[in-house]
Each structure stands twice: as structure tokens, then as C-alpha cells.
Amino acid sequence: MSGSTIIFYLLAALILVSGAMSVTSRQIFRAAIYLLFSLIGIAGMFFWLQYEFIAAVQIVVYVGGIVVLIIFSIFLTQQAGEKLAKQKLGRQVFSALAAFCGFALTLLQVYQHDFIKTTAVAIEPTVSNIGNQMLGVNDNGYALPFEVVSILLLAAMIGCIVIAMKSKPEAA
Amino acid sequence: MMEPGLYHILFISTALFFIGVYGFFTRRNLVTMLMSIELVLNSVNLNFIAFNKYLWPNRLDGVFFTIFIIAIAAAEAATAIAIIINLYRSHRSIDVENAEEMKY
Numbered sequence: 001m002s003g004s005t006i007i008f009y010l011l012a013a014l015i016l017v018s019g020a021m022s023v024t025s026r027q028i029f030r031a032a033i034y035l036l037f038s039l040i041g042i043a044g045m046f047f048w049l050q051y052e053f054i055a056a057v058q059i060v061v062y063v064g065g066i067v068v069l070i071i072f073s074i075f076l077t078q079q080a081g082e083k084l085a086k087q088k089l090g091r092q093v094f095s096a097l098a099a100f101c102g103f104a105l106t107l108l109q110v111y112q113h114d115f116i117k118t119t120a121v122a123i124e125p126t127v128s129n130i131g132n133q134m135l136g137v138n139d140n141g142y143a144l145p146f147e148v149v150s151i152l153l154l155a156a157m158i159g160c161i162v163i164a165m166k167s168k169p170e171a172a
Numbered sequence: 173m174m175e176p177g178l179y180h181i182l183f184i185s186t187a188l189f190f191i192g193v194y195g196f197f198t199r200r201n202l203v204t205m206l207m208s209i210e211l212v213l214n215s216v217n218l219n220f221i222a223f224n225k226y227l228w229p230n231r232l233d234g235v236f237f238t239i240f241i242i243a244i245a246a247a248e249a250a251t252a253i254a255i256i257i258n259l260y261r262s263h264r265s266i267d268v269e270n271a272e273e274m275k276y
Contacts, residue, residue, distance in 0.1 A: 005176060008176040008180070009176075012184050015184060016184065016187055016188065016191070019188050019192070019211055020191050022207060023191055023192070023198070023204075023207075023208055028201065028203065028204060031207060032207065035207050035211070038214070042217070045181075045184075045218060046218075046221060049221055049222070049225050050225075051221055051224075051235065053235075054217075054238055057239060057242055058242065061243075061245075062210070062214070062242070062245075065246055066245065066246060069249055069253055070203060070206065070207060070249070070253070073257060074203055076257055076260065077203065077256065084199075085200070091198060092198055095194050095197035096194060098193075098194075099190040099193050099197070100190070102190055103186060103187065106186050110179070110182050110183075110186065111179065115178060118227060118230055120229075121230060122229035122230055123229065123230055123231070123232060125224075129232065130232060130235055130236075133232050134232075134236055140231070140232075145236070145240060149240055149243050152243075152244065153246075153247050156247035156248075156250055157250070159251055159254070160250050160253075161254075163251070163254040163258050164257055164258055
């Protein structure tokens with residue numbers, strides 16, 4: 001067993017265990033920290049797959065952006081040391097059952113399916129390859145979706161400001 | 173222990189997806205539901221990258237879809253948190269049971 005295999009299983013355990021803790025922990029701040037570890041594990045998995053650029057984006061956007069935002073919103077909306085209310089046992093059991101059935105069904109389909117690998121020569125996912133193809137306007141270019149996403153980000157930013165703005169009392 | 177391949181990564185991403193679904197079903201707090209959604213989106217990202225690496229290494233489309241999903245997830249999280257904070261300001265609670273008044 002090589003070192004790469006060991007690292008893969010360690011990352012898999014980190015992702016799944018901290019993901020499960022993040023949805024079951026009753027202390028909301030701990031849940032956010034477990035989510036952080038799960039996302040770091042995913043970034044490590046991207047490193048393991050040798051997609052370094054995606055791993056860097058994952059760390060910058062998720063770990064540096066979204067988790068910090070979630071932690072701030074926890075600070076703004078929760079009283080310190082307060083635990084989340086305990087859920088009804090029936091709801092927990094049925095949710096776990098539904099999730100497990102979906103898991104088993106999906107996995108059954110995945111293992112029955114025979115994936116066919118292409119034989120074409122591989123492209124290295126380097127930053128220059130990604131950038132050239134993503135902003136290209138020829139056949140495999142993604143310039144239009146890129147622009148659409150930039151408009152979406154602008155709209156989301158304006159929307160956030162409008163929603164979160166304190167409404168001034170009406171000047172009578 | 174076998175050499176990890178496509179099926180191992182698909183197992184991890186499926187498990188993570190349904191962990192997120194379980195959290196979405198059981199949690200009643202809007203922030204924790206948002207965290208479950210992040211787990212689901214991340215499992216999809218892992219799937220795209222794994223398919224790109226193992227099945228179509230001659231294309232980069234999985235990478236682009238992953239980047240777009242990450243950008244959209246960031247926009248979605250920011251908007252959701254703005255709504256949550258605004259809801260907390262008016263209701264003093266971010267439970268989903270109280271959030272149904274939002275439609276009026």
C-alpha cells in the first residue's frame with residue numbers, strides 16, 4: 001500500500017466524519033468548525049487529484065469566505081452557549097432512513113454502471129490552460145457563462161446590500 | 173484496501189451528499205440548513221472533478237463547472253445570510269417555523 005493510498009483514505013475519513021459531525025452537533029459553533037474541516041478535506045482531495053488550482057479556489061472561497069461569513073452570522077444571531085433544540089426522534093429516524101435509502105439507491109446505480117474512459121490524450125489542468133479555454137470564444141470556450149456568472153455576482157452583491165440595509169424610519 | 177479510483181471518490185461524494193440531505197431534513201435552524209447545502213454543493217464539485225480526471229482527461233469542462241458552482245455557492249451563501257440577518261432583526265429568531273411569515 002503506497003503513501004498516496006493512505007493519504008486518500010485519511011482524507012476520505014476526515015471529509016465524512018467531520019461532515020457527519022457538522023450535521024449532528026447540537027452546538028452550532030462546533031458545527032461550523034466541523035464544516036470547516038470537511039471543506040478543508042475536500043480541498044485536500046482536490047490536491048490529491050492534482051487539480052491544484054481548484055484546490056486553491058476551494059480554500060480561498062469556501063474556507064476563507066463562506067465559513068467566515070457563516071461564523072459571523074452565528075455570532076450575530078445566537079446567544080452564547082445556547083444549544084440547539086433537540087429534534088423529535090421520529091423526525092431523526094425518518095430523515096436518516098430517507099437519506100440512507102437514497103444513498104443505497106444511488107450507490108447501487110453507480111456500481112452497476114460501467115464508466116468508459118476516453119482514449120484521447122490528456123490536457124494538464126494548469127492555470128494557463130484553464131484560463132485560455134475558459135475565456136475563449138471558440139468551440140470549447142466558456143466566455144458567455146463566465147460573463148453571466150459575473151452579472152450574477154453583481155446582482156447578488158446589490159441584493160445583499162438592499163436586503164441587509166436598515167430601513168430608515170419614514171420622514172413624515 | 174484497494175488502490176483508490178473513480179468508484180472510491182463517487183462513494184465519498186454520494187455519502188457526503190446524503191449527509192447534507194440528512195442535515196437539511198433534521199435541522200430547524202436556518203444557518204445550519206445553509207451549512208448542509210454547502211456540504212451538498214461540495215459533494216457535487218468533487219463529483220465533477222473526479223469525472224473530469226478519470227473519464228475525460230482531454231477536456232476541462234468539469235473544472236469550469238466546478239468554478240462556476242463555487243462562484244454561485246458564494247453568491248447564494250451571501251444572499252441567504254443577508255436574508256437570515258434581516259429575519260433575525262425582525263423576529264429575534266432564525267427558526268424555520270417562524271420564517272413562514274416571510275411570504276406575507
